[in-house]
Amino acid sequence: MNTYLEKYKGIHPGFILEREFKKRALHKRPFALSIGEHPQTLNAITKGKRKLNTALALKIEERLGLEEGTLAILQTYFDINEEKQKREDNTPNLALIRKSLFWDTDISMIDWDKHYKAVIRRIFERGNETEKQELIHFYGAEKINTALYTSAGKPYTIYKNK
Template sequence: MDNLLKYKGIHPGIVLGRELKKRSLKQRPFALSINEHPQTLNTITKGKRNLNTALALKIENKLNLEEGTLAVLQTYYDIDKEKEKRETEAPKLSVLRRSLFWDTDINGIDWRKQYKAVIKRVFERGNESEKKEILRFYGSQKVDAVLHAIDRKAHSDIS
């Protein structure tokens, strides 16, 4: 297992594909030899499908790999994906001053649902680095749409 931990964070199917190639094993016959659908093995080796524990054990047994190796790689891969997802759930709070959100708990903001209020607040009261972070997080298209809507409302209130 120590040898395969160098692949930590890589989809286990990619590692499996390399292992099959290294051993000159074709995917279809290998899949059939472990009573698995060739299409299932193909989507796993392309990294498009997760490797469940039962299948990981069958593969490890057939290839004489240490038990749990592929399952552990799947877990590391899942952890990396979850971390990536969390990183995109909120802007970098280290860039945003807490005083910008003086009237609310910054950790309690639902950045996806309350995007209009966040964009408005930052572009009214934020500094350049805060504006850049909000642009990075939401994207210029979303920020522009919110700012244009605010401008249209301001112009209609004046008329």
Template structure:
């Protein structure tokens, strides 16, 4: 289970490739030994293909890994990818004026790391549409927290 927590959200192929290196195993002979196409195993270790349960069980058995660990890692990876789709890395840039970010290229902003500066700037200079988009992207609580930290009096967003 330590492996599960350590690698949660990482493609199981990357974990598998590390195991191969650690054990000095070659992928091609290993794939043939478990009656699998070497190209399939290679695509999995490069993170280009998902690892199905049947193959995960064959690999785990041959390598003496805990049963189900690779399949569970695949599931956690799939969950992470789905969450990233549901929560995009950037707000809807079509709703934000580029002129608000005159000092930087809007496409190069790290929206996760620079959230405080982004929220501050939008709420100082943005219009209602831009403010609404930032609230949708970051969440009302996070925006409230940032605005309260930069003002002396508590700031509460109006419920829209």
């Protein structure tokens, strides 16, 4: 188990299963049916589109002769890694951005990746220098310039990288 954990920590357990099936020359459909699962479920897991629950992980581990808990722990590490990535880079430092700039919406509910053009335009039209610098730090100068240049109704300012 330790070698699996060290080697594959943070990788979806479905990808490891796929590799294990190839190494053992096993086909997914017959394997899924042999453990009483739907082949579609196992296929979705091996493609990383679905999480591996503990009950299924135990069935698979038993059938493949893996140490108990290996796949479940790998799924937990993958979930932790995903959550960390969501937390790290999904929002700029909101302490540096005035909520009044977003009077028409709840600032905590903004999807900063999906609505980046509107956010950039609003802050570059109405924000102060600190807010602009925070956006430059968060999105990068190239993305800022592209958003400002391509947005409808040209903005008042185009950021110039000094």
